[in-house]
Amino acid sequence: MSGRLEELAAEFGMVERALGDPAALADSREYARLTRRHRELLPLVTLLREQEGLAADLRGARELLADPDMRELAEGEVQSIESRLDEISGELEVLLLPTDPDDSKNAILELRAGAGGAEAGLFVMDLLRMYTRYADSAGLKVNVLDANESDLGGASKVVAEITGEFAYRAFKWERGVHRVQRVPATESQGRIHTSTVTVAVLPEVEPGEFHLDLGEVRFDVFRSQGAGGQGVNTTDSAVRAVYRPGTPDEIIVVCQDGRSQIKNKEKAIQVLTTRLAEKERAEREAKERSDRAAQVGTGDRSEKIRTYNYPQNRVTDHRLEGEHKNHPLDSVIEGNLGGVVAALARDEKERQLIAMSTETGGTQHGAA
Template sequence: MLTQKLAALEHEYEQVEAHLADPNIISDQGQYRRVARRHRELTPIVNLWREYCTLDTQARDARELLSDPEMRDLARADLDASEARMRAIDTELEVLLLPTDPHDPHDCIVEIRAGAGGDEAALFAADLLSMYERYAEGAGLKLAVLDANESDLGGLSKVTFEVTGDGAFRAFRFERGVHRVQRVPATETQGRIHTSTVTVAVLPQVEDAEVDLDLSEVRIDVFRSQGAGGQGVNTTDSAVRAVYRPGTPDEIVVVCQDGRSQIKNREKALVVLRARLAERERAVREAQERADRAAQVGSGDRSEKIRTYNYPQNRVTDHRLSGDVKNFPLETVVAGGLAPLIAALVNVEREALLQELTHAGA
C-alpha cells in the first residue's frame, strides 16, 4: 500500500474540488475542462483510499476487543470482514494506480484508409466507419465525419472523423493498426474469397500548448466541397485545406469540408493538423523506445496487423490476444459491439504493466 502517494492524491483531490468552485476557473472553459477531467480521474482512487482508512480504523478497534471474552467472536468477525475488504481494495488500487496514457480522457481524430484490395478495401473501410459509428453511439460518444473520399462503388478510399466525449481516445486507441478482411467481394463473380486491408490511425486531440504550431508555416486554401450524390454538399467555398510546410519533406495536408462554415472548417482542420503533428512526435519517440515496450499490447505502429474479420467463418480475431479469448462473433463486432473486445485488450495491457512493475520492484 503506497500510503504516502495515496495521501498526496487525496490532498490533490481536495485542491481540485476547491478549483471547481473557483469563479475564475469556471469562466475559463478550457481550464475548467482540464480540472473536471482530473477530478473524474481522482474520484475512484480517493473514494477507495478513504474506505480503506475507515476499514483500517475499524480493524484496529476490533483487535482491541479480541481480549474481551464477551466480544471476541463479534470482534473476530468484524476484523475478518475488514481485512478481506482491505485486501480487495489493495488490488483495486493497484490497478487504478497503473500508468495510463495521458491522452486517454481526450477527444480523438480517427483516419481510415483503404489499403491492399482496391474497391473491396474501400468497401470495407466504409463498413468500419459504420461499425465505429455504432460503437461510439453505444459508448455515449459523438462521432462526426470531417472529410471523406468516396470510391466508385460507394466505398471510402479515405475518411477522417472526430470522436468527442469523455474517454474518446481511451475507447478508440486500440484500433490503431492494420485491419484485414477475408470475404467474397461484391465484385467477385466466381465466389472466391479475397483478402483486403484497411489502415486505421487514432490521434488524440491535444491542447494548443502541447504542440508548437507556427501558423506562418501553414497555408490555408478554401474551395467548394465535393461529394457524391449532390445532397448535403456545400455550394459555397467553405471547405478548407490546411497545408503544413508546403513543398517540404515535413508537409502535412489536412482537408475539412464537413461543416458549412469556413471558419469552423478552418478550426477543425487546425485541430487535425495539431493531432497529426503530435502523432508524428509520438512515432519518433516510440521508434526510439520500441525495444523497451516490447511487452506491451501492440505498439500502435500502422504497419502492424491487429485484427482479421473472417466472414466465411463469422469470426473476428484480434491478434494481440491469445487462446479462445482472441475470437469474437463477427456479426456482433461489425454491428458496433466492440466493448468486450476492447475490455479484453485492456486486461492484457494491465497484466503486462503489473508484471513489469513486479519485475522492476524485485
Template sequence: MLSGRIDELSREYAAIERSMGDPGVLSNAAEYTRLTRRHRELTPLMTLWREYTGQQTQAEEARTLLSDPEMAELARLELDAAASRMAELEGELEVLLLPRDPFDSHDVILELRAGAGGDEAGLFAADLLRMYTRSFEGRGLKLSIADTSESDLGGYSRLVAEINGEGAYKAMKWEKGVHRVQRIPATETQGRIHTSTVTVAVLPQVEQEDVQLDLAEVRIDVFRAQGAGGQGVNTTDSAVRATYRAGTPDEIMVVCQDGRSQIKNKEKALQILRARLAERQREERVVSEREARSSQVGSGDRSEKIRTYNYAQNRVTDHRLSGDDKNFDLGSVMEGGLAPITAALERAEREVQLAEMTEHAPA
C-alpha cells in the same frame, strides 16, 4: 505501501476540489476543464480508498473487542470480513494506481484508409465506420466526418472524422493498426475469398497550448467542396485545405470540406493538423517519423494486421491476444460489439503492467 502512494494523490484531489470553487478558476474555461477532467480521473481511486480506510477502522474496532468473551466471536467474524474486503480493495487499488495514458479522456481524430484490395477495401472501410458508429450508441460519443474520398462502389478510399466525448481516446486507441478482412466480395463471380485491408489511425486531439504550431508555417487554401458530403455547400468556396510546411519533408496536409461554413472548416482543419503534428512529435521521440508512422498504420500490406475479420468462419481474431481470448463473434463485433475485445486488451495490458511492477518492486 498503498497509503504512501495514495497520500500524494489524495492531496492533489483535495486541492482540485478547492480550486474548482475558486471564482478565478471558474472564469478560466480551459483551466476549469483541465481540473474537472483530472477530478473525474481520480474520483474512482478516491472512492475505493475511502472504503478501504473505512474497512481499516472497522477492523481496528473489531480487534479491540476480541478480549471480550461475549463479543469475541462476532468480532472475529467482522475482522475476517474486513480483512477479506480489504484484500479485494487492495487489488482494485493496485489496478487504478497503474500508469494511465494521459490522453485517455481526449477527443479523437480517426483516419481510415483503404489498403490492399481495391474497391473491396473501400467497402470494408465503410463497414468499419458503421461498426464504430454503432459502438458509440449509449456511450456519449459522437462521430462527425471532416473529409472523405469515396471509392467507386460507395466505400471510402479515405475518411477523416472527429470523435467527441468523455473517454473517446480510451475507447478507440486499441483500433489503430491494420484491419484485415477475408470474405467473398460482392463483385466476385466465382465465389472466391479475397483478402483486403484498411489502415486505421487514432490520434488524440490536443489543446493549442500542448503543441507548438506556428501559423506562419501553415498555408490555408479555400476551394469549392466536391463529392459526397460537399453537396450542400458546393455553391460557395467553403472547403479548406491547411498545409503545414508545404513542399518540405515535414509537410502535413489536411482537407476539411464536410462543414457548411468556411470558418468552421478552417477551425477543424487546424485542429486535425495539431493532432497530426502532436502525433508526429511523439513518434519522433521513439524512432524516425516514417518508421513510427508505419508502426501504427502500416503500409496496408496484407501481411500486416492487428485484427482479422473472417466472414467464412464468422470470426474476428485480434492478433494481440492469445489462446481462447483472441476470437470473437463476427456478427456481434460488426454490430458495434467492441467492448469484449477492448476489455480483453485492457486486461492483457494490466497484467503486463502488474508483472512489471512486481518485478521492479523493492525487496
C-alpha cells in the same frame, strides 16, 4: 503504496477546492485541466473511502466474534469484508500504474483502404459504422471531417473527430492494420478475398500544447463534396490546408464537414496540428526505443492487429491470447467493442504490473 495513495487523496482534495474557486471558473483552460484531473482521481478516492468504511466494519465484526450468539454471523461478515478488502487492494494497485496522459483527450480517427481494392474501400465504411455505434454506446460523438467516397459505397479514406470524455482511451487500441476475410458481393464464384484497412488514432492537441506556424500553411477553398454521406454543400466552404507545400514534409488536410468556411478552416488547423504533434512525438519516442513508444506512441501501422473472418463469424485480436483472443464477429461489427477493449486494457495493466514487480525485485536484489 500507502504513501502514494495519501498524496493522491490530498491532491483530490486540493482539486475539489480549486474547482470551487471563482478564479478557476474564469480560466477555461485551467478549469478543464482541474475537471479532467478530478475525473482521473475520483475512482481511486472512491475506493479509498470504501476501504476506510470497510476497515471500520471489520473492526466491529471482529468484536462480535467474542459473542457466542453472534459468532457464526460475524465470521461470515469478517470473511466477506476481508475478501472485498483484498479486491480493493488489487484495484488500487492497478490504479497506481502509469496512465497515458492523452487518455482524456478527444481523438482524430483516420481510416485508409489498403490491399484489396474496392473491397477494402467497402470495409472502410463497415469500420466507420462499427466505430460510430461503439462511440454511441460509450457516450461519444463521431464527426466525419473528410471522406473520399466511391460510387460503390466504399471510401478510400475517412477522417473523423471523436469527442467526449476519455475519447482517446476508448479508441487508442484500434490503431494498426485491420484485415477482413470474406466473399465480396461482386465475387461470382464464392471465393474468399482478403483485404486490409489501416487505422490511425491520434490524441487531439489541446490549446498551447503545440505551436503551428501558419506562415508554413497554404489554405485552398473549394466546393464541398458532402463528406460522410451528408448533403452536398453548394457553397465554396470546404478547406484544404497544405503544410510546407512542395517539400518532403508536405502534409495535406481537408475539412468539408461544416457549412462555414471559418469552421472548416479551424478544424483543418486542429487536425494538422494534431498530425504534426504526433509526428514529433513519434520521432522522439522512436529514438528512446522505450516500451511505451512501441505500444502507444509510434503510430506504426505495419502490424496486423485484428482479423475479421466472416465465414467463421470470428474476430481475432492478434495482441491477445487464450480465451480473450476471439470474439463473435456479428456482435463486434455492430459496435460491441467493449469486450475487446477491456481485454486489451487488462493485458496492458498486467504487463505493467509484471514490469513493475521485475524492476522492484531487481532493485531489492541489488540493495541486498
